Amino acid sequence: MILAAAVRxxxxxxxxxxxxxxxxxxxxFLANHAPMVLVALDKLGASxxxxxxxxxxxxxxxxxxxxxxxxxxxxxxTWEAALGGRAREADYRDFxxxxxxxxxxxxxxxxxxxxxxxxxxxxxxxPLMRLAYGILEQDRREVGVALAYWAACYLPLPAATGAQPKTEDPAEVLGAVDAIEGVHDYEPESDLLWHNIRAVGALPGFRPVVDWLAFDADxxxxxxxxxxxxxxGTMDFAAVHAVTGLHWARLVSPCLQNQEPLYRAFWQVIASLVPKIGFPSIPSPGELERMRRREAPPWSAIKAAAIRSDDEHDISLTFSCLQEEEVWNDPLYRVAAARRLALIP
Incomplete structure (x- = not known):
């Protein structure tokens, strides 16, 4: 067993x-998932x-x-002067x-x-994903690459001002995006997620969003x-990144003295994707409970299906759901992974 683990x-x-x-x-401008998905596959049990x-x-x-x-x-x-310069990837990697x-x-x-x-x-x-996996593996090389990736592709959204929060409910923040002027007819440069994020983030009415959510330990x-x-509730591609991104933030946040800015900035990103997702309604507690009680395959079958998949998002989501269920003890993560892999309708 020890020898087999060493070989793997x-x-x-x-x-x-x-x-x-x-x-x-x-x-x-598409993200290279390979270094992270290899880790996820290994942890799911791939040969x-x-x-x-x-x-x-x-x-x-x-x-x-x-x-x-x-x-x-x-x-x-000088490291801050080149933020957002993709051509500087090698320079940032060295630094x-x-x-x-x-x-x-x-x-x-x-x-x-x-x-x-x-x-x-x-x-x-x-880059948050790459940093999270680097920290998970305690891989110095990957942490350095992740920070370089973050710097080279840096995309700032409006900064928090410390204004009075509007709600403790993250879903209310997402729902309130619908009323922002211009959010229904903005035009991104392309259909890339980060182009949508950038375009929505540039709307004047989006500036206060980062302050809307009250932040506490819960x-x-x-x-x-x-x-x-x-x-x-949507099974949407952009919504995949909401689930996986909270997993990544949880892995990274213990390294920070103040976790609030990371979570606040991340939720701002998810809010910017609400138009891309189609201004969805969040399922009610009753609807979620019915989903939670659905019959779903055991994790062993879900992991096996993810390992067989060539889709990087299948693998990433499955691993994040597995890890998040262990922390939050919510069986809905298993249902979500099974649905993504088409193991249940």
Whole structure:
């Protein structure tokens, strides 16, 4: 058993090292999920052979590209000047790799994430994903790449002002987006999630949204529950990122002295996606309870189906649902994963 685990770990490490040489995005501006999904597959129980097969399939299907050539060195005095410059990926990789070596994982995250957090919309929140998986694995290389990814694709939304919150209910924040002027007829540059986020975030009426939710120790649980309800009520692609993103935020937040800005900025991103999702209604408590009681396959069957899938979002959502159920003790996560994998209607 120990030998088999060592073989699996060796195979994952080798593949992860190869995957780290690919750029963080591929044309056009799509997030490279491979390094994170390999970890998820391994934790779901995939064999080394399946990891290899999945990576090669994903690499060919996506057309992954190499890291762009360096432009100029970045240091602690200049690192903020190039935020949002995708061409600086290699420069940011070099800088943050050195900072993680110098400060350690926790030290680097504590030093740099407070400045980056308002740009969590970067690449549709996938730098947060990469950072979360790097922290989960305690992988210094991946943490450095994640911070570089976040910096190179930095996409800020309006900052919190400390204004009086409107509600303790995350669902009320999402529902109130419907009344923002221009939110029904905005025009994103393309259908990419982050283009939608950017376009909605630029509406003048969207500026106060970041302050609407009252934040306390229970807020992450309420946000996770609302995200799950949003997903099972819509089964929408954008809503997948609400569920997985709260998982990622939960993994990252212990590294921060103040968790509120991360959660507040993340919920602002989900609010910006409400038009893209179609201004959905959140299912009622009764409807959610009926969904919760549905018969669904055991986790062993769900994990096996996810492992067979070539869809990165199937795997990512399944792993996040598995991990979140362990924390929040809500069987609706198992139902959600089973529905995403078409194991139940």
């Amino acid at each position: 770990r060796s195979g994952l490490d080798a593949l992860s090292a190869r995957a780290s040489n690919d750029s963080v995005e591929f044309p056009h 080394p052979e399946r990891l290899e097969e999945w990576y090669e399939t994903y690499r060919a299907k996506s057309g992954l590209i190499r890291i762009p050539d360096p432009v100029a060195p970045i240091d602690a005095r 943050f790799a050195a900072e993680v070596r110098r400060l350690g994982i926790a030290g680097a995250v504590q030093t740099y994430l407070p400045r980056l957090v308002q740009g969590v919309a970067a690449s549709a929140t996938h 807020a992450p649980r309420r946000m996770a529950a609302t995200s799950l309800a949003l997903f099972v």
